[in-house]
Amino acid sequence: MSSVRLDKWLWAARFFKTRALAKKAIEGGKVHYNGGRAKTSKTVEVGARIRVPQGWDVWEVEVLALSEQRRGAPEARELFRETPESEARRAREAESRRQANQAMQHPLKRPDKKQRREIKRFMRGDDA
Numbered sequence: 001m002s003s004v005r006l007d008k009w010l011w012a013a014r015f016f017k018t019r020a021l022a023k024k025a026i027e028g029g030k031v032h033y034n035g036g037r038a039k040t041s042k043t044v045e046v047g048a049r050i051r052v053p054q055g056w057d058v059w060e061v062e063v064l065a066l067s068e069q070r071r072g073a074p075e076a077r078e079l080f081r082e083t084p085e086s087e088a089r090r091a092r093e094a095e096s097r098r099q100a101n102q103a104m105q106h107p108l109k110r111p112d113k114k115q116r117r118e119i120k121r122f123m124r125g126d127d128a
Contacts, residue, residue, distance in 0.1 A: 005044070006043075065079045
């Protein structure tokens, strides 16, 4: 295979569930190809670096192979290699998110009627 469109490659590599979502991300300027914005019809080359957002994470990958067909996840994983900097950054950010979630205390139960009245009074700024 000599050439593949960027949106097709992102879909085949399983970064996006549909080509339409891949196209929308590319057109929105979220996906960077070799450090710059790209068009959906950009031809992907082996060795190129692509920056792709996925949820809270941003993947920086190097293209190892080309494919137009979407296959299983293990085969899709062979199409790219994540850069070590990207792996380290994603691990750091995941750890900070995990710690932030642990620091938040969620109530054990819903407030009862008296507590709801107190909350409303506090939000209005009434002196009680």
